[in-house]
Amino acid sequence: MANPELNAEVLLNLGFVDVGRWELSGDFIAYEFDGEDADANQILFDASNALYAFVRGERVLYIGKTARSIRKRYVGYCRPGKRQATNLRCHHNIKTAIAEGLEIRIFAFAPITHLQYADFEINLAAGLEDSLIRAFDPPWNGREKGQPISEEAEREEAEEVERQGANSANDVVSKPAASGTTLxxxxxxxxxxxxxxxxxxxxxxxxxxxxxxxxxxxxxxxxxxxxxxxxxxxxxxxxxxxxxxxxxxxxxxxxxxxxxxxxxxxxxxxxxxxxxxxxx
The missing domain is CATH 2.40.330.10 (DNA-binding pseudobarrel domain)
Incomplete structure (x- = not known):
């Protein structure tokens, strides 16, 4: 059972950033960056080996990790494939919450550190994922033998292969501003x-x-x-x-x-x- 003292504020104190919210987009969902730092915060979605969380009020509903980037990972949430259990579950939960008038916030954790052991860089996000999920026990993470489960990089890759050939998510997923100009x-x-x-x-x-x-x-x-x-x-x-x-x-x-x-x-x-x- 999750510790009631572990709430969204704890994630923010750890270095997670509140970057935006989920919205309905026709029959699908999309994410929107908001706030004064929206232009800067969206850069975090391009970092590989990042953590993210879905939050309602002070309650942490889901914690996930991507080996690629959050931007690529969220393609599956916006338009899940028929056999993508994790994507389908989160997609449904997000749509249901929004339909009930609830706001689902998106937190991102992409620490830019120099942590190393000997000559090897330490992946802080990967090191935190399991312990955070065990401690917070997010209700949307699914269960295995009564315990909350994390997303595995192998599972992500298998799910995204199914999306090849599907409609592009560019029309429903926010992406970096593209410009041919040079400042x-x-x-x-x-x-x-x-x-x-x-x-x-x-x-x-x-x-x-x-x-x-x-x-x-x-x-x-x-x-x-x-x-x-x-x-x-x-x-x-x-x-x-x-x-x-x-x-x-x-x-x-x-x-x-x-x-x-x-x-x-x-x-x-x-x-x-x-x-x-x-x-x-």
């Missing part, structure tokens, strides 16, 4: 530290087009490599210029795949929370 451009020379550590400093001019200190930021790659969700730091440089902090090892690996030490990388600020790195 600012900058380049970085891959000295030894940048090349090996994945540092990314846009400089003073380009930083004027970027978000606030502490905001999440997505790093996208012109070759289609998986997006890196990082964080804006404006305190590391005395000028207040942005430093991208978090996920730097993955950025370094991309540098090393496409460039040699000493090469110059062209970069574009697409919006206040998106930087694109370009392969020549």
């Amino acid at each position: 600012a451009s900058f380049s970085i020379v891959l000295g030894p530290t940048y090349y090996n550590k994945g540092f990314l400093n846009p400089g003073v001019e380009a930083s004027r087009s970027l978000g606030n200190d502490g905001d999440p930021i997505r790093i996208v790659f012109s070759d289609g490599s998986q997006t890196v969700v990082s964080k804006i730091n404006r305190t590391a440089n005395r000028t207040g210029a942005v430093r991208v902090v978090g996920g730097n090892q993955r950025i370094a690996e991309w540098f090393q795949k496409h460039f040699r030490e000493g090469d110059t990388v062209q970069c574009r600020v697409m919006d206040p929370h998106t930087i694109a790195l370009v392969v020549p």
Whole structure:
């Protein structure tokens, strides 16, 4: 049985972010980002290995984890396949609650940390999932032998395969703002530290087009490599210029795949929370 003291506030204190709510969209459901930080918070949906929760008032109804990204995971909730038990259950519960005039909030947890054991990065979301589900005992998580169950990455993958060939969820799922415009451009020379550590400093001019200190930021790659969700730091440089902090090892690996030490990388600020790195 869940501890009555474990409520939505506990998740927020752990670092979950209240990003939006579920809404009806015809016969299906869709999610809507809201609040003053909506533009920044939606970046969390692009982070891999993230946790999320569905909340009504102070009660935590569901806790899930995705190995890919919340944005991709929610395709199944919006338009579940006929054999997708988890998706169907949550889809039904959300629609029923909304029809009863209840608001179902969405919390996201995509910690941008440097936690490591030896040379290996620690996946904080994966480490928390089971213990949070056991403690909160969310009623929408389903049961196995009387105990709440978590979503397995293998189950997610199997469910999403069924969706291939189905109607695109782009019309019902919110997605990042797409724009062909470039707010600012900058380049970085891959000295030894940048090349090996994945540092990314846009400089003073380009930083004027970027978000606030502490905001999440997505790093996208012109070759289609998986997006890196990082964080804006404006305190590391005395000028207040942005430093991208978090996920730097993955950025370094991309540098090393496409460039040699000493090469110059062209970069574009697409919006206040998106930087694109370009392969020549």
